[in-house]
Amino acid sequence: MSRDPSRDVAIVAFAQSDSLRRTDDLSEVEMLMPVLHDVLRQTGLKTSDIGFTCSGSSDYLAGRAFSFTMALDGVGAWPPISESHVEMDGAWALYEAWVKILTGETDTALVYSYGKSSPGSVRDVLTRQLDPYYLAPLWPDSVALAALQAQALIDAGETDEPALAGIAARSRDAAVGNPHAQLRGARPQGDHVVAPLRQGDCPPIGDGAAAVILAAGDRARELCERPAWIRGMDHRIEAHSLGVRDLTDSPSTRLAARRAGAFDGAPFDTAELHAPFTSQEVVLRKALKLDETVRVNPSGGALAANPVMAAGLIRLGEAAAGIHRGESDRALAHATSGPCLQQNLVAVLEGEPHVR
Amino acid sequence: MTATPATLRAPLVVEFPFTRSLGPVQAAFLTGLRERTVLGVRTEGGQVLVPPVEYDPETAAELRELVEVDATGTVTTWAWNPDPRPGQPLDTPFAWVLVRLDGADTALLHALDAPGPEHVRTGMRVRVRWAAERTGAITDIACFEPYDSERDAAPARPHDGLFDEPVTGIVAAARLDYTYSPGRAQTDYLHALAEHKTVGERCPSCSKVYVPPRGACPTCGVATTEPVEVGPRGTVTTFCIVNIKAKNLDIEVPYVYAHIALDGAGLALHGRIGGIPYDQVRMGLRVEPVWSEDGRYPDHYRPTGEPDADYDTYKELL
Ligand SMILES: [Zn+2]
Numbered sequence: 001m002s003r004d005p006s007r008d009v010a011i012v013a014f015a016q017s018d019s020l021r022r023t024d025d026l027s028e029v030e031m032l033m034p035v036l037h038d039v040l041r042q043t044g045l046k047t048s049d050i051g052f053t054c055s056g057s058s059d060y061l062a063g064r065a066f067s068f069t070m071a072l073d074g075v076g077a078w079p080p081i082s083e084s085h086v087e088m089d090g091a092w093a094l095y096e097a098w099v100k101i102l103t104g105e106t107d108t109a110l111v112y113s114y115g116k117s118s119p120g121s122v123r124d125v126l127t128r129q130l131d132p133y134y135l136a137p138l139w140p141d142s143v144a145l146a147a148l149q150a151q152a153l154i155d156a157g158e159t160d161e162p163a164l165a166g167i168a169a170r171s172r173d174a175a176v177g178n179p180h181a182q183l184r185g186a187r188p189q190g191d192h193v194v195a196p197l198r199q200g201d202c203p204p205i206g207d208g209a210a211a212v213i214l215a216a217g218d219r220a221r222e223l224c225e226r227p228a229w230i231r232g233m234d235h236r237i238e239a240h241s242l243g244v245r246d247l248t249d250s251p252s253t254r255l256a257a258r259r260a261g262a263f264d265g266a267p268f269d270t271a272e273l274h275a276p277f278t279s280q281e282v283v284l285r286k287a288l289k290l291d292e293t294v295r296v297n298p299s300g301g302a303l304a305a306n307p308v309m310a311a312g313l314i315r316l317g318e319a320a321a322g323i324h325r326g327e328s329d330r331a332l333a334h335a336t337s338g339p340c341l342q343q344n345l346v347a348v349l350e351g352e353p354h355v356r
Numbered sequence: 357m358t359a360t361p362a363t364l365r366a367p368l369v370v371e372f373p374f375t376r377s378l379g380p381v382q383a384a385f386l387t388g389l390r391e392r393t394v395l396g397v398r399t400e401g402g403q404v405l406v407p408p409v410e411y412d413p414e415t416a417a418e419l420r421e422l423v424e425v426d427a428t429g430t431v432t433t434w435a436w437n438p439d440p441r442p443g444q445p446l447d448t449p450f451a452w453v454l455v456r457l458d459g460a461d462t463a464l465l466h467a468l469d470a471p472g473p474e475h476v477r478t479g480m481r482v483r484v485r486w487a488a489e490r491t492g493a494i495t496d497i498a499c500f501e502p503y504d505s506e507r508d509a510a511p512a513r514p515h516d517g518l519f520d521e522p523v524t525g526i527v528a529a530a531r532l533d534y535t536y537s538p539g540r541a542q543t544d545y546l547h548a549l550a551e552h553k554t555v556g557e558r559c560p561s562c563s564k565v566y567v568p569p570r571g572a573c574p575t576c577g578v579a580t581t582e583p584v585e586v587g588p589r590g591t592v593t594t595f596c597i598v599n600i601k602a603k604n605l606d607i608e609v610p611y612v613y614a615h616i617a618l619d620g621a622g623l624a625l626h627g628r629i630g631g632i633p634y635d636q637v638r639m640g641l642r643v644e645p646v647w648s649e650d651g652r653y654p655d656h657y658r659p660t661g662e663p664d665a666d667y668d669t670y671k672e673l674l
Pocket of ligand 1: 559560561562563564573574575576577
C-alpha cells in the first residue's frame with residue numbers, strides 16, 4: 001500500500017494531570033479542564049479549531065450512567081462539535097481519532113480520557129467487565145486474576161518473586177523524575193495481596209486525566225517542532241475466558257505489534273508498556289521481543305500511576321513527549337484493557353531525524 | 357470571600373439484578389450443574405471446552421456438540437487469596453484456581469478450599485464440592501476441594517444436554533458501593549441551597565450564569581468561578597403535565613413540572629409547580645421557591661402573584 005504523506009498523522013501535544021489517591025474536591029470536568037487547556041495551549045489551538053474530539057472513560061468507575069456527557073462541558077461542546085466516546089481507555093479513543101484523520105475527514109483531533117477510581121472499590125468495579133455467566137458471580141477481582149497469571153509465569157520458569165520486585169523497584173525509581181506520578185521512589189514490596197503478587201507488584205489506585213492532540217501532515221509540522229509520527233497502530237483481542245488462554249504469553253500483543261510495524265525498521269530506544277502488574281511486564285517484553293537495550297517505562301509506567309481509563313493513553317502520550325523533547329527517535333507505546341492483558345494496542349512512533 | 361466549605365460526600369449504591377437469557381449451550385451447562393453434571397462442548401478441532409461456549413474462540417464456528425466430563429480435575433494455575441472480598445465463593449482464605457476437569461482441554465475458574473497456601477500447587481488433584489442448594493448457576497459449584505487420587509482416564513462422553521425443567525436464564529445480581537462527591541462547584545451550590553439561596557457561577561468569557569453550576573462553561577470550555585446569587589423569583593419558560601404517578605413518589609397527579617428561569621440566571625432549571633391548579637400553569641408565570649421545613653432544596657415553586665413576564669424577556673432561555 002503506498003503512503004500518502006499528507007495523511008501521515010502525529011501526536012503533536014500531550015498533557016496529563018497529577019495522579020492522586022483522592023480528588024474529592026474535583027468533579028471529573030474540574031479534574032479534566034486544566035489538562036485540556038494545557039494541551040491546547042501547547043499547540044495554540046482553540047477548541048473551535050479541533051476537527052474531531054474523542055474521549056475514553058467508564059460509567060462503572062463513576063457509578064453513573066452517561067457520565068462522560070458531563071465531562072464534555074470541558075471541551076466547549078456548544079455550538080455542536082464532531083465528537084465520539086469509547087467506554088474504554090483513552091488509547092482506544094486515540095485509535096478512533098487516528099482512523100478519522102486517515103479517512104481525510106479532518107486534520108486535527110483532540111483525544112482525552114479520565115478516571116476517578118477513588119469513589120468506589122476499583123477491584124470490585126472491574127469484576128463487572130467479566131463474563132456475567134461464569135465469572136462475574138464469583139467476584140474474582142483484578143488482583144486475583146493478575147495473580148493467576150503471575151503464578152503461571154513462575155511455574156513456567158519465566159520469572160520469580162525477586163525478579164518481579166526488581167520490576168517494581170525499577171519502575172518507581174524511574175518515576176522519581178515524573179512529577180505526575182503517584183508512587184515515586186523506593187518502597188517495600190509489602191505483604192501478599194493475592195499471592196504471588198505483593199503490594200509492590202500492584203499499581204496504585206488513583207484519579208487522573210490525560211489529553212493528546214493529533215494532526216496530519218503539514219498541519220502537524222505547524223503545531224509541533226518535532227511531531228511524533230504514528231507509523232503504525234493496531235489492536236487485538238483474545239478469548240475472554242482465561243482457561244482457554246496461555247497466560248504466560250500475549251499473542252494479541254505480538255500480532256498487534258506486527259501489524260503496527262514494530263518488528264520492521266530500526267530498533268526502539270524507548271517502550272511505554274501498559275503493565276499495571278509487574279508480572280505483565282514479563283509477558284509484554286516477551287511478546288514484543290524487547291531486550292535490555294530498550295528503555296522501558298522511563299516515566300515509571302502504570303506501577304507508578306494507574307488512573308484507570310487514562311493510563312493507556314498516558315503511555316502513548318509519554319512515548320510521544322519523549323520524541324517531542326528529542327530524547328527518543330523511535331518509541332513503542334502499548335495499552336491494555338481487560339483481565340490478564342486480554343486486549344492490547346500497540347503503536348509505533350517516530351521523530352524525524354532533522355528538525356525543520 | 358467566605359471560607360471554602362467542606363466538600364460534600366454521600367454514599368451511592370449501584371445495584372442491579374441483570375436478567376440474562378441463556379443460549380442452548382450455556383443453558384445445558386448451568387442446568388447440568390444443578391443436576392451435579394458437568395458438561396463441555398466439543399470444537400470442530402476435537403477440543404473439549406469447559407466451561408462451554410456457543411462459538412469457537414478460535415474459528416468462531418457455532419458449537420453445539422455437548423459432552424460430559426468428570427467433576428474431578430487438575431489445577432493449572434492458582435493464587436492464594438488471604439483476604440476474601442464480599443461476594444467471593446468462600447469467606448475464609450482460599451485459593452483462586454484454574455482447573456482442567458478430567459476429559460476437558462480448557463480450564464474453569466473457581467475457588468479451592470484449602471487450609472493454607474502450602475497445601476496448594478499447580479498440578480494438584482481437586483474435585484468439585486457441590487453447593488447444598490443448586491439453582492442452575494456457576495455458584496452451584498460451591499468450590500473445589502483437594503482430591504487425593506490419580507486421574508482416571510475416562511474421556512469426555514456424549515451428552516444430549518436434555519434435563520427436566522431446564523434453566524433458561526440467570527439473574528446476575530450485582531451491587532457496587534461508592535462514596536460520591538460532586539466536586540467543588542456543585543458542593544458550593546448545595547451548601548448555598550441549604551441556606552435557602554440559589555447561587556450560580558458566571559462564565560468569565562461569555563458572562564452567562566450557570567445554575568446549577570458544574571464548574572465549566574460548555575460553550576467556552578473554561579472554568580466558571582465567580583459566584584452569583586440568582587432568584588429567588590423566576591419565570592416559567594416551558595412546562596409539562598405529569599399524569600402518571602412515579603413509584604415511591606407521594607405527589608398527587610396530575611402535577612406540573614417546569615423549566616424555571618430564575619432572575620439573573622443564564623439558563624433554566626427544573627422544578628415542580630405547586631399552589632396553582634395544574635391546568636392554569638402557563639409560560640411566563642412568575643414563581644418563587646417554597647422550602648419544606650428541613651429541606652436542603654426547594655420542594656416546589658409557587659406563583660408570586662406578579663403579572664406574567666413578557667415573552668421577549670425569557671425567549672432566549674427556553
Ligand atoms: Zn462561557
